[in-house]
Amino acid sequence: MLAVDVKNIKKTFISKKDTVEAVKDVSFQVKQGEIFGLLGPNGAGKSTTILMLTTLLSITEGNASILGIDVATKDKEVREKIGVALQDTGIDNLLTGRELFFTTCRLWGYSKKDSEVRTNELLDLVGLIEAADRRVKTYSGGMKRRLDLGLSLVHSPEILFLDEPTTGLDPGSRRVLWDEIKRLRDSGVTVILTTQYLEEADELADRIAIIDEGLVVAEGTSDELKASIGGDVITFAFDSDDDLENAKNILSNTVQEKNELRLTVEDGASRIPGYLKDLTGQGVEVSSVSANKPTLDDVFLEVTGYRLEGSEESPTPDEKSER
Amino acid sequence: MQSNRSFIVQLQILTKRMVFRVIRRPLAELPNLIISAFFLFVYDGALGGVFGGAASGTPFDFAKGNFVNFILPVSIVSASLSGAASGIYLVEDIESGVFKRYQSMPISRWAIILAPMNVGAFRVLVQSSLILGIGKFIGADPAVGNIGFLIVLSLAFIWGMGFAGYSVAAGVKSGSSQGAQAATFLFFPAIFLAPTFVPREALKGWLETAAAYNPTTYVIESMRSVMVDGWELDVLFRGYLSAGIFAAITLTFAVISARKATEKA
Numbered sequence A: 001m002l003a004v005d006v007k008n009i010k011k012t013f014i015s016k017k018d019t020v021e022a023v024k025d026v027s028f029q030v031k032q033g034e035i036f037g038l039l040g041p042n043g044a045g046k047s048t049t050i051l052m053l054t055t056l057l058s059i060t061e062g063n064a065s066i067l068g069i070d071v072a073t074k075d076k077e078v079r080e081k082i083g084v085a086l087q088d089t090g091i092d093n094l095l096t097g098r099e100l101f102f103t104t105c106r107l108w109g110y111s112k113k114d115s116e117v118r119t120n121e122l123l124d125l126v127g128l129i130e131a132a133d134r135r136v137k138t139y140s141g142g143m144k145r146r147l148d149l150g151l152s153l154v155h156s157p158e159i160l161f162l163d164e165p166t167t168g169l170d171p172g173s174r175r176v177l178w179d180e181i182k183r184l185r186d187s188g189v190t191v192i193l194t195t196q197y198l199e200e201a202d203e204l205a206d207r208i209a210i211i212d213e214g215l216v217v218a219e220g221t222s223d224e225l226k227a228s229i230g231g232d233v234i235t236f237a238f239d240s241d242d243d244l245e246n247a248k249n250i251l252s253n254t255v256q257e258k259n260e261l262r263l264t265v266e267d268g269a270s271r272i273p274g275y276l277k278d279l280t281g282q283g284v285e286v287s288s289v290s291a292n293k294p295t296l297d298d299v300f301l302e303v304t305g306y307r308l309e310g311s312e313e314s315p316t317p318d319e320k321s322e323r
Numbered sequence B: 001m002q003s004n005r006s007f008i009v010q011l012q013i014l015t016k017r018m019v020f021r022v023i024r025r026p027l028a029e030l031p032n033l034i035i036s037a038f039f040l041f042v043y044d045g046a047l048g049g050v051f052g053g054a055a056s057g058t059p060f061d062f063a064k065g066n067f068v069n070f071i072l073p074v075s076i077v078s079a080s081l082s083g084a085a086s087g088i089y090l091v092e093d094i095e096s097g098v099f100k101r102y103q104s105m106p107i108s109r110w111a112i113i114l115a116p117m118n119v120g121a122f123r124v125l126v127q128s129s130l131i132l133g134i135g136k137f138i139g140a141d142p143a144v145g146n147i148g149f150l151i152v153l154s155l156a157f158i159w160g161m162g163f164a165g166y167s168v169a170a171g172v173k174s175g176s177s178q179g180a181q182a183a184t185f186l187f188f189p190a191i192f193l194a195p196t197f198v199p200r201e202a203l204k205g206w207l208e209t210a211a212a213y214n215p216t217t218y219v220i221e222s223m224r225s226v227m228v229d230g231w232e233l234d235v236l237f238r239g240y241l242s243a244g245i246f247a248a249i250t251l252t253f254a255v256i257s258a259r260k261a262t263e264k265a
């Protein structure tokens, strides 16, 4: 049975002022025991998708099921199966880590005694034993994320939803969390996580769906996605705009990125001399050229037309559509 | 291992958690308590000398020789406004995302909403009891005997729950703790457009009219009746009725808005 089966779901927010199609058409399947990554930029619709799958938002159109249970009609049953750590961590700052775990255990129905046992297990699991009796207010960002992860595990869910679990963490803390998530996967938990980091999707996720502007634009393992580009990526850089424009006409099927042109071909390295000859032959000056195996970043560029990395500078959806 | 997820257990756990939150912010309890005690001391100090010792039989003798008895209900009504904290507690949880977390768990939504109401009620009882204690200490002496204190407390409780309902409705509707805070502004008209310092007969003009429409008036008069005059069942009944209707209306609004808030968008 599939852990998660999403078929053409859609979410439209209607308010007096406007209508927002936050999720336009999202489909994917997650197998049991895998880490599935939803990769996309800000505003792509990742959180909205997670909220729908975790029964916190209604689904405007389409179907979703978790372990074969329909999300829209059987939300109580779904909640038993899933653990959820949302993007805006709902953590009570005035309580201690231990109190939060204990309260959450009790709410899930554990007896007082069992709750104490489970609290200690989980504090240990997420490495918060030492900080257990401090108020959460004093926790660092990484500790809060780990606490959040721990809280979503109280009832030993089979399926875990993590919305941007590592956003805002330093590389070290991020790695700690990755290891924890992998350990969970290895113990049989299915994990669906969202991220805006290519590296995270690449390292952590067994399979990835790239989501942009409410649509899934590519799906597969990291290797499949890279292979889908077909071959290697040759990058030509130019010092002048004229050279770049001329080169664009000479080489077909290039993708421009600032002062660079990219070309995806089989067996790239061996074809560089030929291309260079074509270009210099027509008086185009190339400042640098390189051939690389495609990265997820290249895949992202290929399927969306822009880059994810350095997303602060990346265009807003409006600017994008003007291109 | 899962054993008990009954509504009562969940309500109990969530209430306990709220109580933790209140206890960990003790200073937040002070302003309302101090204002209420301040009323008691200042008005007794300022007016007690004039009205507390008025010659018996004159129109100024409405306090029957004990101005603390007369002014204590004002302080108690002020203390009962602490129930408005319910809405603030609830909205804090909505803003922090704790509310969403609870919604993603199999928890009764009514337990989620009732917990802050419980704590608001608890707060009303504690604050009102403290003020009653201070009142007794400085000489309050109900005309109907000590049961008068209980009657005053019960009225304060119903009245406080009215404010709790109001703050929950306002907070959930506005979705911000400012919205819930704004509820406490009702405090001014509620307390001062009423026979606060003198009996209603002594008010005149627009204030007399406003006071007649202000349910606080009947609650204060009702408390005063047991403190100053003795058993006046019609006055007492009017007080319970006003407080009861007010609470019924605001709690209904609270339930309706809370139900909306917990529905899926």
Ligand SMILES: Nc1ncnc2c1ncn2[C@@H]1O[C@H](COP(=O)(O)OP(=O)(O)OP(=O)(O)O)[C@@H](O)[C@H]1O
Residues within 6 Å of the ligand: A013, A020, A021, A022, A023, A040, A041, A042, A043, A044, A045, A046, A047, A048, A049, A087, A196
């Ligand atoms: N309740 C809402 N009402 C109206 N629009 C909304 C609502 N929630 C989200 N949106 C819009 O839907 C789009 C997708 O939002 P969403 O939060 O799902 O993106 P995201 O991929 O999680 O982004 P981020 O990486 O910033 O968290 C955005 O344009 C957002 O403004």
Ligand SMILES: [Mg+2]
Residues within 6 Å of the ligand: A046, A047, A048, A087, A163, A164
């Ligand atoms: Mg998001």
